[in-house]
Amino acid sequence: MADRIRSLIPAxxxxxxLAALVLGTLTAVTIRAGGLGGLSARDLSAIWFTxxxxxxxxLLSCACAVPLARALSRRRFPGxxxxxxxxxxxxxxxxxxAVMGLIAIFGRSGSVNxxxxxxxxxxxxxxxxxxxxxxxxxxxxxxxxxMVLHGWxxxxxxxxxxxxxxxxxxxxxxxxxxxxxxRSTLPGAFLAIFLVCLTSFAVALTLGGGPxxxxxxxxxxxxxxxxxxxxxAAALALVQVAICIAALLVSRVISVAPNFGxxxxxxxxxxxxxxxxxxxALCISAASLFLLTPIAVVMMRGVSGLAGLPTTIWQATTxxxxxxxxxxxxxxxxxxxxxxxxxxxxxxxxxxxxxLTASALVTGTGLFxxxxxxxxxxxLALPVTLxxxxxLCVPFALRILIPQVRGLxxxxxxxxxxxxLHGITRLRYVTVPRLARPIGFSAGLAAAFSMGDxxxxxxxxxxxxxxxxxxxxxxxxxxxxxxAASAATLLITLSFGLFMAFDRxxxxxxxx
Amino acid sequence: xxxxxxxxxxxxxxxxxxxxxDKPVLTVYAPDYFTSDWGPGPKIEAGFEDICNCDLQFIAxxxxxxLLLEGDRTExxxxxxxxxxxxxxxxxxxxxxxxxxxxSTLSLPIAWTDDTFLPFNWGETAFVYDTTKLAxxxxxxxxxxxxxxxxxxxxxxxxxSISGLALLLWVKAIYGDEAQAAWEKLAPKVxxxxxxxxxxxxxxxxxxxxMVMSYTTSPAYHIIAEDDTTKAAAxxxxxxxxxxxxxxxxxxxxxxxxxxxFMDYILSDAxxxxxxxxxxxxxxxxxxxxxPPQFADLPRPAKTLFYSEQEAEEIRQEALxxxxxxxxx
Numbered sequence: 091m092a093d094r095i096r097s098l099i100p101a102x103x104x105x106x107x108l109a110a111l112v113l114g115t116l117t118a119v120t121i122r123a124g125g126l127g128g129l130s131a132r133d134l135s136a137i138w139f140t141x142x143x144x145x146x147x148x149l150l151s152c153a154c155a156v157p158l159a160r161a162l163s164r165r166r167f168p169g170x171x172x173x174x175x176x177x178x179x180x181x182x183x184x185x186x187x188a189v190m191g192l193i194a195i196f197g198r199s200g201s202v203n204x205x206x207x208x209x210x211x212x213x214x215x216x217x218x219x220x221x222x223x224x225x226x227x228x229x230x231x232x233x234x235x236x237m238v239l240h241g242w243x244x245x246x247x248x249x250x251x252x253x254x255x256x257x258x259x260x261x262x263x264x265x266x267x268x269x270x271x272x273r274s275t276l277p278g279a280f281l282a283i284f285l286v287c288l289t290s291f292a293v294a295l296t297l298g299g300g301p302x303x304x305x306x307x308x309x310x311x312x313x314x315x316x317x318x319x320x321x322x323a324a325a326l327a328l329v330q331v332a333i334c335i336a337a338l339l340v341s342r343v344i345s346v347a348p349n350f351g352x353x354x355x356x357x358x359x360x361x362x363x364x365x366x367x368x369x370x371a372l373c374i375s376a377a378s379l380f381l382l383t384p385i386a387v388v389m390m391r392g393v394s395g396l397a398g399l400p401t402t403i404w405q406a407t408t409x410x411x412x413x414x415x416x417x418x419x420x421x422x423x424x425x426x427x428x429x430x431x432x433x434x435x436x437x438x439x440x441x442x443x444x445x446l447t448a449s450a451l452v453t454g455t456g457l458f459x460x461x462x463x464x465x466x467x468x469x470l471a472l473p474v475t476l477x478x479x480x481x482l483c484v485p486f487a488l489r490i491l492i493p494q495v496r497g498l499x500x501x502x503x504x505x506x507x508x509x510x511l512h513g514i515t516r517l518r519y520v521t522v523p524r525l526a527r528p529i530g531f532s533a534g535l536a537a538a539f540s541m542g543d544x545x546x547x548x549x550x551x552x553x554x555x556x557x558x559x560x561x562x563x564x565x566x567x568x569x570x571x572x573x574a575a576s577a578a579t580l581l582i583t584l585s586f587g588l589f590m591a592f593d594r595x596x597x598x599x600x601x602x
Numbered sequence: 603x604x605x606x607x608x609x610x611x612x613x614x615x616x617x618x619x620x621x622x623x624d625k626p627v628l629t630v631y632a633p634d635y636f637t638s639d640w641g642p643g644p645k646i647e648a649g650f651e652d653i654c655n656c657d658l659q660f661i662a663x664x665x666x667x668x669l670l671l672e673g674d675r676t677e678x679x680x681x682x683x684x685x686x687x688x689x690x691x692x693x694x695x696x697x698x699x700x701x702x703x704x705x706s707t708l709s710l711p712i713a714w715t716d717d718t719f720l721p722f723n724w725g726e727t728a729f730v731y732d733t734t735k736l737a738x739x740x741x742x743x744x745x746x747x748x749x750x751x752x753x754x755x756x757x758x759x760x761x762x763s764i765s766g767l768a769l770l771l772w773v774k775a776i777y778g779d780e781a782q783a784a785w786e787k788l789a790p791k792v793x794x795x796x797x798x799x800x801x802x803x804x805x806x807x808x809x810x811x812x813m814v815m816s817y818t819t820s821p822a823y824h825i826i827a828e829d830d831t832t833k834a835a836a837x838x839x840x841x842x843x844x845x846x847x848x849x850x851x852x853x854x855x856x857x858x859x860x861x862x863x864f865m866d867y868i869l870s871d872a873x874x875x876x877x878x879x880x881x882x883x884x885x886x887x888x889x890x891x892x893x894p895p896q897f898a899d900l901p902r903p904a905k906t907l908f909y910s911e912q913e914a915e916e917i918r919q920e921a922l923x924x925x926x927x928x929x930x931x
Contacts, residue, residue: 122671132926190804198754198793199809217794295759295797300789300929308797312761316922318670318691402639458671466677468661550663554637561638566800568640569823569882571807 097513098435100427105441107424111481112331112444115456120324122459127313127321129329136309137329139302143219144287147226148280154227155234155279156272158377161370162235163242173378174239175590180381181232182538182585183388184559186566187578189296191384192216192225201383217299225293230283232381237282237490240528241275242268244497275493277345281337282489285446288333306330310449320455327452334447338440385582392579399576403561407580410558413476414541414588420480421487421536422529428484429491430521433499442488445481453478458550471550475557479540486539487532494528523601530596537588542581558584625657628860631669633683637662642880646682649876650867656860666692673697679855680864682722684848685764686908687771689719690915692850699853701865709888711906712844719848722868723883726842726903727768728835729755729813730820736812743776743838746813747787754793756802756811760922765799765845769815771914772843774921775907781921785928795929818842818900823882825896834901841905846886 120126129137162174180188196202196216203213216224245267253263291307298304306326313323424442431438457474461467467474498521506516522529542559556564558581565574628650637643637660647658661678666688669676674697684692692698701720708714710724729746731739740746740753758766777784793811796802806814813836824830849868851861867873874885875892885892909917 186801189801190808193805193808193810197808197810291797295762296794296801299794300792301759301795301926302930308759308761315664315667316761316767318667400639455667455671458668462672462675556638560634563800564635564638564640566804567635567798568638569803569820569827570640571804574804 098431101431101435101438104424104428105438108441108444108481108484111453111457111477112448115448115453115460116324116327116331118456118459119320119327119452123320123324125321126325126328127319127323129322129325132304133306133309133322133326136304136306139219140288140305140307141333143222143226143303143305144284144290147223147230147287148283150223150227151230151234151283152238152276152280154231154377155238156276157369157373158231159235159238159242160268161373163239165367165370165374173374174236175593177377177381178232178236178534178589178593179385179582179586180228181230182535182542182589183229183385184542184562184578184581184585185293186562187388187582188229188384189225189293190578191388192228192297194387195384196221196224215299217297219298219303221297221299222290222293222303225297226283226287226290228381228384229293230286231377233486234279234283235377236531237279237493238272238275240490240531241271241493243527244494245271274345274496277341278489278493281341281443282446282485284337285334285443285485288330289447289449307449307451310451314451314455323449323452323455327449330447330449331444334443335440338443342436342439388575389579389582392576395572395576396579399573399580402556403558403573403577403580406556406558406561407584409472409555410541410581411584411588413472413479413557414537417476417480417483417540418533418537418588418592420476421483421540422533424480425484425487425491425532426529429488429495432488432492433496439488439492443485446485448481450478454550467550471555474550476540479543480536482543483532483536483539486535490528490532490535491525494525498524523599526599526601527596530593530599533596534589534592537592538585541585541588625655626857626860627657627659628654628857628864629659629661629677629679630864631665631678631681632660632662633665634662636660636683642877645876645880646873649872650864653867653872654860654863656857658864669697670695674854676852676854678852679857679861680849680851682847682849682868684719684850686719686846686848686911687764687767687914687918689716689848690911693718693911697852697854698850699855699858699861701850702862703865703869707869708886709884710844710846710886712908714846719850720865720868721846721886722849722873723877723881723885724844724846725817725819725883726844726906727765727772728816728818728820728837728842728903730806730816730833730835731813732806732809732832733834734832735809739813739834739836741836741838743773743840746791746836746838747784749791751790753791753813754811755788755791755813755815756805757792757795757815758799758802759795759797760925762797763799765815765817766795767918768843768845770921770925771909771917772907774917774924775843775909776840782924782928785925789929792929817845817883818903819883819897822878822894822897822900826879826894837901837903839904841907842903844906844908847881847883 162170193216194200196214198215206213249267253267258266289307290305291311295303295308306329310323310326313319313326428438428442432442458467461470502520502524506512506520511520558577562574562577562581565577632643635641643660647660650658665681665683669678669681669692673695676697698718700717703720705714705716708721710721714721740749757769760766760770773784774781794805796805799816802814803816805811818835821833821835824833849865851865855861869887871889874887874889877883877885878893878897884897
């Protein structure tokens with residue numbers, strides 16, 4: 091029993107840190123404001139818009155992810171691994187770069203409309219609620235696909251062999267193997283994407299076409315900057331947290347762990363795939379076209395100017411790389427104990443998802459209010475960016491890790507107990523090797539995400555420390571759009587490089 | 603070197619205190635864009651340090667929210683880069699001291715008598731277009747409203763952007779009680795509303811929109827820095843809204859003489875002579891040689907519109923409601 095409790099200490103610490111970061115800062119802002127403010131009718135319509143666009147974005151992302159992940163899991167073709175890695179790229183793109191890429195393809199003067207015009211068809215407009223949802227699917231389809239793909243890969247090949255030897259028709263395979271897997275994976279994917287879209291700000295604003303597409307995050311921003319009404323900002327931030335917790339509870343009810351049992355780690359068999367490969371080929375090509383062309387356009391635009399980037403950009407790049415690596419380590423240090431505790435302790439999962447609902451503005455302000463009496467906030471610019479970036483990555487890492495941990499514990503807990511494997515030894519011989527792939531993937535996401543995120547730096551900025559995304563925005567703000575395009579190319583390349591490096595590391599570390 | 607700086611930062615060590623000990627430090631809060639290599643900050647810092655025997659340290663970020671949160675415990679000695687739309691709230695804090703400058707020497711298109719907030723540059727709102735793509739730009743604001751709906755423009759959200767708010771006040775200044783009707787006519791031409799100026803301007807340079815809400819001085823950047831003469835600001839006879847950036851000193855400063863010297867420096871020839879190309883706007887004092895010829899040749903509106911800080915504060919909410927309602931339909 092004492093062992094049990096001791097093993098929970100890291101998870102409890104991680105949960106406390108996240109709770110302090112999200113709820114503590116929110117409390118600090120509320121105290122400063124002298125209470126929560128009332129919400130206006132416009133705030134309520136912002137909440138409503140936020141909810142339905144997030145739900146629809148998450149639903150569409152998940153719906154598209156299932157056929158795509160299935161196609162990727164049952165087909166083998168040259169460059170498949172590279173394609174899977176590349177398809178993850180939109181998720182790690184800096185928002186502004188991705189929006190510009192989408193506009194270059196789907197915008198008023200984009201290639202799709204050029205084609206439609208050439209064909210004599212009416213043109214499409216990307217601006218509006220549908221544009222916001224398109225962008226959200228673009229960003230999050232990769233995440234959902236990877237989560238579902240991991241699920242497919244986690245079905246032991248022995249079960250597939252058994253199904254084959256029993257001459258299962260496709261419908262039976264779906265019923266006995268694929269549905270249970272999806273039922274454990276999809277609710278988590280939906281939840282993660284729903285929460286990401288909940289706090290969307292720049293996407294919704296740029297593609298939303300106008301104030302009808304006002305999200306809660308923008309309402310918070312307005313309360314803060316336009317009205318300087320901290321009380322209302324805090325109330326709105328609280329609404330966001332409440333929505334998160336409600337969504338988390340719902341997903342807990344829906345999600346059911348699969349019980350496939352442990353396998354022998356033999357390579358999967360592909361013989362069960364239907365003979366017609368066309369639907370899969372179509373699915374993979376369409377997704378590649380949708381996800382990769384906007385990135386390719388953004389990349390190409392900046393390539394020629396790379397050599398001409400000012401030297402300060404390279405300093406900012408070094409800072410960003412350091413930040414990314416450090417925040418990756420911190421993400422894993424927080425996420426791993428939480429993920430290991432989550433299957434048995436709901437609080438661990440709930441705490442891990444909290445950062446997604448935090449408004450960057452409110453968290454930043456709360457940290458500022460808390461730190462201010464003790465230290466000069468400008469000295470905390472980098473640590474604060476580091477911690478907030480890491481915290482933001484924890485939910486994604488958790489969503490990737492938890493389904494695998496659940497399976498791992500179900501399959502190996504008894505064996506480990508009978509061998510009296512515990513603590514560090516168990517971590518070293520069972521947990522980390524079995525989780526190498528999801529850990530590598532989570533680390534890749536965390537590194538890329540921290541590389542591209544602006545963080546909550548605005549209240550802590552000392553005016554000297556520059557990160558690459560900050561430099562990108564400053565270049566844009568100073569009319570230097572060409573240099574900004576090159577900075578974006580550099581940022582995408584590095585983010586993706588980091589992502590690939592960690593993801594591959596995970597694959598190599600996997601004994602299977 | 604960079605690594606050790608990073609580590610110092612990560613450990614929250616006071617890396618700057620060693621440098622600062624031998625000279626007095628003047629801490630100046632500034633907006634985000636200010637201190638980058640592409641903003642005016644570095645030139646101002648170099649120029650002032652030449653004459654002050656001090657260390658000028660900019661702290662960039664959310665200028666006013668930060669001051670409001672800090673109150674009289676702020677470390678700022680002075681601020682630079684405030685906009686007129688926040689001066690009422692800034693003044694209400696009681697944190698600011700008079701700037702002590704003679705405002706009658708200012709070359710602004712409006713009379714400026716404020717003894718607390720000192721303008722250091724200015725410009726006017728304008729819709730910018732590409733002369734090679736838009737052969738017949740609207741000749742007036744009314745013509746813009748009456749233009750066919752396939753003329754697409756990008757504007758900024760007044761809730762998150764200074765230029766977006768300026769556009770709100772611009773429309774209000776021209777159309778008054780008819781502002782909502784004007785917005786309803788403009789709305790179908792608004793391709794999208796972006797959070798900040800940069801995103802809109804990016805849409806414009808990418809050819810996604812025909813016109814973008816920007817400044818009368820925007821073409822100067824393209825002419826001087828890029829040798830590109832195809833960008834122009836449409837000048838409307840109804841008038842253009844005045845925008846200025848302000849500096850002020852705090853009465854809580856522990857460096858009152860330095861802060862005062864900084865106020866003096868702002869209107870000095872050295873500062874005013876370099877601000878045009880450092881910030882792509884007109885200097886607050888225009889003397890011969892202060893404006894590059896390309897700047898001086900820019901067309902200027904015949905009429906300048908401006909709301910005093912009290913007026914702006916009073917109509918802000920109403921104007922925003924009209925804007926939201928017009929777009930909500």
